[in-house]
Amino acid sequence: MALRLARARRWAMLAILGLVVLALFGFGFIWLTPYWIDLVRPAPMPPAVDERHFGDRVLYISPHPDDESLGGGGLIQRLVAQGKQVFVVFMTVGDGYRRAAEEAFHVFPARPADLRRLGALRHGEALAALGRLGVPAENVVFFGFPDGGLSPMWEAHWSDDDPVRGPNGATRVPYPFAYQSDRPYSGSAVVAELEAVLKQFQPTDVIYPDPFDQHPDHLATSAFVVYTLAKLQQDVREWTYLVHRGDYPVPWTYEPKWFLLPPGPLVAVGVHWLAFPLRGEEEAGKYAAISQHVSQVRTIGPFLRAFVRRNDLFGRIDTPVLRSVAGFDPMGAARSGAAAGAPREHTWSFIGSGGSGNRAEPAPLAPYTVVLDAVGDTLQREWEGSADLRAVASVRSGGRWYIGIQTRRRIDSAVSYELHLRLFQKVGVRRVDLAVRGGVPTVLPGSAPSDAIPPGVMIRGDVLWLSFPDAWLADTGSWMVEVQTRVAGHQVDSSPWRIIRLSPK
Template identity: 35%
Template sequence: MRLFKPRRWKRLTATLTAVVLLAAFVNGWNWLPTGSLTVQRVSSVAAALPVMAPLSGRVLFVSPHPDDETLAAGGILQDVMARGGQVYVVFLTSGDGFEWDARATIRDFTVSHADMLRLGLRRMNEARAAAQALGIPKDHLFFLGFPDQGLTAISLQNYLVPYTSSHTGVNRVPYAGTLAPGRPYTGQELDRQLAAVYDRVKPDTVLAPSVQDGHPDHRTAAYLASRLASQRGEKLYYYLVHGGLEWPLPKGRHDALPLAPPRPTSQGLTWSRYPVTDEQRARQVEAIKAYRSQLMVLGRFMWAFVRQNELLLPAPAEGSPIPPADLGK
């Protein structure tokens, strides 16, 4: 008696082939056709982007979560300091809403509010270690301690009434080492604290998440940072971390490849390549290693940012017309 009929063998073979080709596409295995196409597309899109002039002066990076600064701009921030500039990072949340991260850390499927608060403290310490690897001084870091996955609700529904995090069970900043411990989770308080950081740093340039980012915390941070920068006349550039399904491609670590955006243009503006040196890339790797809790769950995603360049998108100049292609979007 045959275990498999010929038709079943064909189905099984077709399924396995599809899985292997998909894996090649995602991981950039260029010894298979789909992987080769991924590598070729990434290389060609990146090559067509303009190379950005180096940043200098006082640069403030607005980071919704600990690790965004290292993934999106680990090389850029080092380059600013190498040119005599100063780098500051403000972490809006402490990353205390990623339950899979907590599960991996405590090795238990069930997590409590206390577990999530401990995760927030751990990620703040990881951020400090990552900043040290990048060469950013400790006193140039600002932790606000607002809730992960809560920034949108805080800015819209809870501007005046405190928001209670479903992950930690608290409605005010619970962490020591933050800018204003014990202050309520309201949009008004978030605006006040972020403005206080801008006042203290007096940045020449602000790096903020793109409004095209797929994570709601990032989109809300984009609006907050953009509004403040435009009010104060600071130069503004956008970065990207969550660029859509499977971005960035290929997954895993590919040091020799460039980083290409999911779309070369966004809102009528073109992304720019910011070259990264071997030394800067090596220090970025050490900074990524500092985020041990994240690497347990998102390792292949995080390593995909270690490339020949990073990406920035200039904010539109004040009063510039909306490109026709973006009307109605």
């Protein structure tokens, strides 16, 4: 009898557990389905662009071998056929992909020496792919920087004395075929080589990764290119291309009769998407070029072939101009105050400079927006609304320079809001990196001296404003800005690095 009761209890518990699992699955399915549907819904077909919109000297910058074929394989063929010069730069040789090395050389686990062998292999694959696209080897440059190391080089390892150690075990470029062998794995080395190539080739157009790409190497490549162009003040047409996003391309299968369409979340974020229609032979040529990347096709072939469609896709990004207005003073408004007794969730809280915490209505954010970001475009950002960036704004007024950060939900004291600035001045580039948490600003490592801390921070609902001396912009022609959010030390979101000019061209 006791045994039967024990069995009955066990079956009852299993049944209850099964019902709970089914309920959780059903709830999760119902909750997540609208999110996934919205995420993978592509935008409508963008306007068309053709080879006449490109100049005679086009520089294509690729983070890894294969990005040249995925992002612009059709365009490159057309430009070459029209007699235009195409020059291709590879930031890395893709020597950080361990699985590809293990598959290629039948080793496990792949050691640093195997990854360097992979780098040499992918160098040959890239030349073969570009040969299919019509680009001669003398128009191809390999920097040889570390695959998977561009982001830390951009963010922290700027000095030649503090290089990154790549997955290949090296801290300097180890390849004899590189543009400059033995170059340190540092951010300043990347900028120096980009400067040299831009001065040597004098391009009319530069094509580089879109700042909304989600691969760290692509994001860093985009930032390095934007930084270098601003530093040189070189007047070129800029184009971007997209490779790595969870919602692009849709689907990750070979669909040659379909179109490459921008992801839905990237429709209204300041990128003007343009379709470059391909002819049948160009689509076939793109497929053939991708197929030359044998080490990659072996491991991620369906994803690579998903880019063989009826068009290439490019973006153009407007460069905003910093507005100067009279009477914009959120700090002063907070000090002077407004009607007392307003609900706390609808008030400004002023922190720093001896502020009183009095209440005032905020200045509107929208007229001063300089950067837009996609919202809810990952599951974590959908969940962490206070860390999901919506926009960055900036304005000059009354001897102050203001930068505003807007999130999808209320600013939260548990979230760290990081502001990264690069000011292009008459002599050099000034770096400012700050974090604000709980309304308290702190200087991050690598930033300018402690005077970078703004005298005040103001928070109201979903907007955080920082104030800087307007004198900082006295010798500045343009500046770059990025915002990151972190929860418990982990990055949740980042806005694209964007150039803002102080005056129109």
